[in-house]
Amino acid sequence: MHTLSFSLTLEGVVRIHDGVLCLAKFSEVVSLEARKDKLILTALNSSKSAYASFSLDKTVFFEKYNFNASQAKSQQSTEDTGARFTCQLYNKALLSVFKGRLGDVRDKDTAVERCECNIQDQPDKTECRLIVKMLCRHGVTKTYKLTYESVEVMHALFNKSAAKNTWTIGASTLRSFAEYFGTKTEQLDISSEGGRATFTSYTEKIMNGRDVLKQPLQTSITVDSLDFEDFKVEDQLHIGISVKDFKAIVTHAETLKASITALYSFPTRPMQLSYHEHGMQCEFTLMTIGDYRGNSVTPAPAAVRQGSAAPAERATSRQSTVQTAVQPKTTTMPPPSQSLSRSFTREPQSQRTQRPSPPPPKASLDPQSLFLPADEDDDRIWGERIYDNEQDTLGWDASANNDPILGGRRSDQESSSRLPPYPAWQEDPNSRIAPTQKIAEIRGLFGD
Amino acid sequence: MASANDNADNAAPLFTAVSGSARQLFQLLRCINFVSKSHVQITKEGLRFTTEESQVMQGIAFLDKALFTAYTYSPPAHEDTEDFEPAPFQISLSSLLETLQILGINESKDRWSNRDSNYNGINGFSSRGGPTGAFDNRILGMNGICRLSYAAAGEPLCIILEETGVTTTCNLVTYEPEFQEEIPLQKDAIAQKIIMRASWLHDAINELSSTSPTRLTIVSSPTAPYFTLSSSGPLGSATVEFSKDPQLLETFQVPRRTVNTYKYSLIKGASRAMAIASKVSIRNDEQGVLSLQFMIEVEGGGFSFVDFRFVPFIPEEGEGEEESEVGEAERFE
Numbered sequence: 001m002h003t004l005s006f007s008l009t010l011e012g013v014v015r016i017h018d019g020v021l022c023l024a025k026f027s028e029v030v031s032l033e034a035r036k037d038k039l040i041l042t043a044l045n046s047s048k049s050a051y052a053s054f055s056l057d058k059t060v061f062f063e064k065y066n067f068n069a070s071q072a073k074s075q076q077s078t079e080d081t082g083a084r085f086t087c088q089l090y091n092k093a094l095l096s097v098f099k100g101r102l103g104d105v106r107d108k109d110t111a112v113e114r115c116e117c118n119i120q121d122q123p124d125k126t127e128c129r130l131i132v133k134m135l136c137r138h139g140v141t142k143t144y145k146l147t148y149e150s151v152e153v154m155h156a157l158f159n160k161s162a163a164k165n166t167w168t169i170g171a172s173t174l175r176s177f178a179e180y181f182g183t184k185t186e187q188l189d190i191s192s193e194g195g196r197a198t199f200t201s202y203t204e205k206i207m208n209g210r211d212v213l214k215q216p217l218q219t220s221i222t223v224d225s226l227d228f229e230d231f232k233v234e235d236q237l238h239i240g241i242s243v244k245d246f247k248a249i250v251t252h253a254e255t256l257k258a259s260i261t262a263l264y265s266f267p268t269r270p271m272q273l274s275y276h277e278h279g280m281q282c283e284f285t286l287m288t289i290g291d292y293r294g295n296s297v298t299p300a301p302a303a304v305r306q307g308s309a310a311p312a313e314r315a316t317s318r319q320s321t322v323q324t325a326v327q328p329k330t331t332t333m334p335p336p337s338q339s340l341s342r343s344f345t346r347e348p349q350s351q352r353t354q355r356p357s358p359p360p361p362k363a364s365l366d367p368q369s370l371f372l373p374a375d376e377d378d379d380r381i382w383g384e385r386i387y388d389n390e391q392d393t394l395g396w397d398a399s400a401n402n403d404p405i406l407g408g409r410r411s412d413q414e415s416s417s418r419l420p421p422y423p424a425w426q427e428d429p430n431s432r433i434a435p436t437q438k439i440a441e442i443r444g445l446f447g448d
Numbered sequence: 449m450a451s452a453n454d455n456a457d458n459a460a461p462l463f464t465a466v467s468g469s470a471r472q473l474f475q476l477l478r479c480i481n482f483v484s485k486s487h488v489q490i491t492k493e494g495l496r497f498t499t500e501e502s503q504v505m506q507g508i509a510f511l512d513k514a515l516f517t518a519y520t521y522s523p524p525a526h527e528d529t530e531d532f533e534p535a536p537f538q539i540s541l542s543s544l545l546e547t548l549q550i551l552g553i554n555e556s557k558d559r560w561s562n563r564d565s566n567y568n569g570i571n572g573f574s575s576r577g578g579p580t581g582a583f584d585n586r587i588l589g590m591n592g593i594c595r596l597s598y599a600a601a602g603e604p605l606c607i608i609l610e611e612t613g614v615t616t617t618c619n620l621v622t623y624e625p626e627f628q629e630e631i632p633l634q635k636d637a638i639a640q641k642i643i644m645r646a647s648w649l650h651d652a653i654n655e656l657s658s659t660s661p662t663r664l665t666i667v668s669s670p671t672a673p674y675f676t677l678s679s680s681g682p683l684g685s686a687t688v689e690f691s692k693d694p695q696l697l698e699t700f701q702v703p704r705r706t707v708n709t710y711k712y713s714l715i716k717g718a719s720r721a722m723a724i725a726s727k728v729s730i731r732n733d734e735q736g737v738l739s740l741q742f743m744i745e746v747e748g749g750g751f752s753f754v755d756f757r758f759v760p761f762i763p764e765e766g767e768g769e770e771e772s773e774v775g776e777a778e779r780f781e
Binding site: 092141142 | 648652657658680683686687690691692695
């Protein structure tokens with residue numbers, strides 16, 4: 001009896017390939033997490049500023065899926081529902097196994113018909129192998145035994161309740177925009193003004209003495225918000241992500257012909273891009289950059305960030321527990337006369353330097369801003385799974401299931417200090433679940 | 449009228465041949481282009497090109513005289529015995545291939561047509577700088593007429609290519625041969641013989657490359673699994689297994705189980721042939737010497753054969769991957 005075994009049709013193989021190809025843009029390793037009802041493939045980039053996850057549904061995505069929880073040793077995560085199997089393997093290995101099989105159908109007689117995978121981790125056999133069997137026509141069988149590393153998997157947390165800005169648009173539309181972005185541009189600034197959204201890809205000029213290391217380049221695409229399926233974004237808000245990540249995401253989303261939904265609060269807080277199609281729930285959590293820290297070229301101290309950021313967030317998260325309920329008041333308004341800074345400058349305690357915010361936000365020049373602040377924020381944004389702590393399971397479930405109640409959890413309270421990893425959970429008055437509650441009961445709430 | 453001197457110069461060369469399609473020759477010779485030097489043996493039946501790598505791999509492309517529109521082999525009269533064959537010589541295969549495609553076998557119509565006609569008049573052809581006419585050589589399928597000649601031992605191999613009025617003459621220096629013997633395949637002790645489509649073998653070999661292997665193990669057995677190719681590398685292992693389906697393995701003569709290991713990169717060296725061949729015959733003798741014989745359909749009809757031979761690793765008890773580089777020469781018998 002294998003810990004995990006599943007089988008895929010050719011279509012599934014191609015989808016896995018597309019997914020793995022997309023994950024390859026983020027990291028050279030893929031983390032795999034098997035649960036009772038789904039298989040999750042994730043990648044976290046080396047600077048931990050971008051996280052991608054594909055959650056494959058047991059019944060929709062797979063032809064057969066069997067996760068034998070009792071076999072899943074390792075994970076201390078106690079009994080039943082919480083049981084999972086996690087491991088990590090090289091993207092390159094997966095990619096070569098699931099490589100473009102679609103072409104096979106057309107040109108080759110030995111096209112893949114079915115794919116069977118299982119995890120071999122019995123102590124009496126060779127351990128730590130992911131066995132992939134491609135069953136092809138005419139009785140050709142291709143078997144791969146890929147070595148994996150049994151590790152704990154990190155998942156990014158995303159606070160949906162705080163993300164009051166959201167838009168949804170067809171991936172193919174977005175993809176067609178991405179084609180105009182210069183190949184050498186690095187940052188993508190997304191802004192909205194007067195009911196129009198602007199996507200600006202840019203590279204800033206970098207000089208070293210008199211040498212120009214990078215030529216500036218900027219491409220802007222402005223879209224009417226009517227082209228979006230849904231558009232609720234605070235006016236004048238600029239938020240920046242990496243062009244490379246953006247391209248990887250829309251390219252993949254296009255293969256699924258999905259509609260991408262973006263969720264974000266404000267710069268330097270994560271942005272989530274997600275879409276769901278064919279039993280594949282795809283979520284990307286990207287760190288954003290922006291100019292709210294003003295012209296300072298050195299990373300602002302954490303205290304400044306918290307002083308300005310947290311109150312704004314708290315205000316919204318108290319208003320509502322459902323992320324989409326917050327209606328940005330400025331979407332339908334004409335552009336405010338010449339309010340040059342973004343709307344959350346209304347926060348009195350803001351310590352930001354006020355400055356105009358043209359795309360691209362120049363203040364983001366600081367390369368450090370791409371990365372997560374290495375201090376307090378780390379623990380709250382990129383929660384590492386600690387398996388003797390049940391709460392992180394919940395943290396993941398919250399985002400995976402889009403549960404509004406859990407979504408109401410606020411991870412941004414400034415009172416939450418860095419340890420333990422999920423202090424926000426414990427201190428969250430909105431939470432209806434005490435931190436010590438058994439996981440089984442929590443599961444019941446979700447009805448799964 | 450000719451003086452004695454002229455006579456000597458114009459004495460019938462040892463060998464001349466004309467081929468209507470340089471592309472055919474190019475296709476076949478490219479299959480064995482895994483090293484730069486090739487041995488050439490001229491015989492009555494055709495030209496035999498042999499390349500060798502580290503004495504453990506040999507590729508043999510035989511250009512049958514049927515491939516040529518004219519083929520003259522005239523051994524010197526005083527040596528005109530039945531089995532006389534001139535000493536083989538060695539040439540640079542890469543140069544030969546370059547020569548054969550010098551006029552753009554891979555297509556390049558405009559390469560010449562737009563030029564001034566200086567180049568076109570050389571061979572007495574009226575220059576036809578304009579667009580392709582109805583009698584263009586390309587349309588008539590006469591592109592790349594290729595003449596080969598070899599005057600005598602020690603002389604260069606002369607190749608004259610004509611295309612659209614452009615003539616290229618190329619003299620390839622011939623060298624003393626470096627090796628003599630073929631890797632012996634004991635034809636009377638064949639342990640197994642499998643014939644299958646070459647594209648399937650190609651597919652399987654490519655499939656295994658995912659593990660970046662150093663070795664390839666070929667197992668054939670009269671019981672399931674019948675025929676497997678496997679390899680392993682740092683990322684894991686891969687196995688391709690063929691069933692005995694007659695649609696898959698056209699011929700399957702395996703009286704007993706054999707296991708042989710070869711150097712993967714060498715087998716991969718034959719992949720050009722695998723890609724273009726229609727069928728492959730996989731044979732092993734008792735010692736494990738592997739013969740891959742590819743049947744290649746040349747353009748314009750007909751079949752040609754390209755052979756490869758590989759010397760196996762000596763099976764050792766519990767030998768590990770790290771020993772894969774152990775002197776290959778000593779395995780050569």
